[in-house]
Amino acid sequence: MAHFNYFVGIDVGKYECLVAFSHSSKILSIPNTAIGLQELIDGLEEIKSNTLIAMEATGGYEVAFWKVLHKAGFHVRQVPPAQVRSFARSKAQIAKTDRIDAKIICRFIQENPNSGRSLPSDNVLRLNRLMAKRYQLIKVRAALKCQSRQQQEEDLEELDKAHIQFLNNQISNLNAMITTLIHENHDLEEKDRILQSIPGVGPVLSASFLAFLPELGTASDKQIACLCGIAPIARDSGKYKGKRFISGGRKQVRDVLYQAALVASWHNPKIKTFFARLKSAGKPHKVCVIAAARKLATIANAMVLQKSEWQTD
Structure with a gap:
């Protein structure tokens, strides 16, 4: 160092x-x-x-x-x-x-000389910008869809539909650009192949990992959990034992990882068993999902580190 x-x-x-x-x-x-x-x-x-x-x-x-x-x-x-x-x-x-x-x-x-991150490669920076724009358009589209349901005038409803279709096209174009960028870069393509071999990890979560979490495969499991914003934060004082809450981290990763954890809890055998064990222990549903998300991120981190694809036991 x-x-x-x-x-x-x-x-x-x-x-x-x-x-x-x-x-x-x-x-x-x-x-x-x-x-x-x-x-x-x-x-x-x-x-x-x-x-x-x-x-x-x-x-x-x-x-x-x-x-x-x-x-x-x-x-x-x-x-x-x-x-x-x-x-x-x-x-x-x-x-x-x-x-x-x-x-x-x-x-x-x-x-804190070990804080912060070093400059990612040009490809990762480009992917970060593309994914950030995609994330922005997804949020705009979700808000517009919510507002559109409340429209009571036909001409305004048609305007909203046209705007939503425009956003759909823009997001589709970004998806194509993101896929092309990943496939044109050997390192990104290799990591993408490893990540998407994990049941429950699709192209969106894989690209989110690559764009917003370049530390994947180089940091510890605890550091990855903190960077994703899914690490439980202790709130204890004396005899008081407070509930653990998640806080901070990179929201773009956490949002997609949460949805992926729901899918993995049904289709990933390791996550499914882990999720069921927490449920049977009486843990609240959201606690189970966050724990599953943390385990999914841990698995992804280990597989990228070892450069190995998912193996079915």
């Missing part, structure tokens, strides 16, 4: 980036352009090998910086905004400005 002596936090904005340094109180303001990025690279060149840079996920504005810094040989991590914000509160930092955010990101990565 690399050892770092210097840490840099970047608050990435659409037009401007604020840069904070662990070895200086100075806050550098640079434009979010190639010129501004080159200025930062030149300033850090002498300490490049001992420097760890962190930036929050900002919906895409950070990707260009991330790619160029990575190509220039810097160690760069993308860190979750929610974790950084919780870290700020733990340090009694309530105020929030771009300058403060840069300082907090810098301090966060300095105290």
Whole structure:
């Protein structure tokens, strides 16, 4: 594991980036352009090998910086905004400005150098964008269908139907683009084949794993459960034993994984037996589904790690 002596936090904005340094109180303001990025690279060149840079996920504005810094040989991590914000509160930092955010990101990565994720491959980034757009259109279509059922005027109902059909076509086009991208990349295709060999895992969950959970096959089972947002969080204090709840994680994965767990509880022999045992023990239905989802993610993680397809006992 690399050892770092210097840490840099970047608050990435659409037009401007604020840069904070662990070895200086100075806050550098640079434009979010190639010129501004080159200025930062030149300033850090002498300490490049001992420097760890962190930036929050900002919906895409950070990707260009991330790619160029990575190509220039810097160690760069993308860190979750929610974790950084919780870290700020733990340090009694309530105020929030771009300058403060840069300082907090810098301090966060300095105290948590193993946090965040490294830059995925271009194919994974492309798949992530395609799946994110698909997820967005699915949500819009679901909302529109719900609203359409309440329409009482025929002309508005026809408008909704036309819009829904348009969304159906867009989603179909995205599905084709996603399938093509996976099949054109050997690594993605191999993982997709392994994942879809698992009873209960279809093309949507497989693509969601590949796009939103690139850590699959490299992280521990507990880490995968946390990243999926299906790890039970303890709420105990003294003699009080609270109920466990799931929290956080990557919602795009959790939503699809929950549905897949319902299917797997009927069609995957291992999950079906596990699900039935929990049910017979009197566990609530939703608890059983979440536990099945966690087991399904664990199986997927182990199979990708071992590069082995599903074996029927």
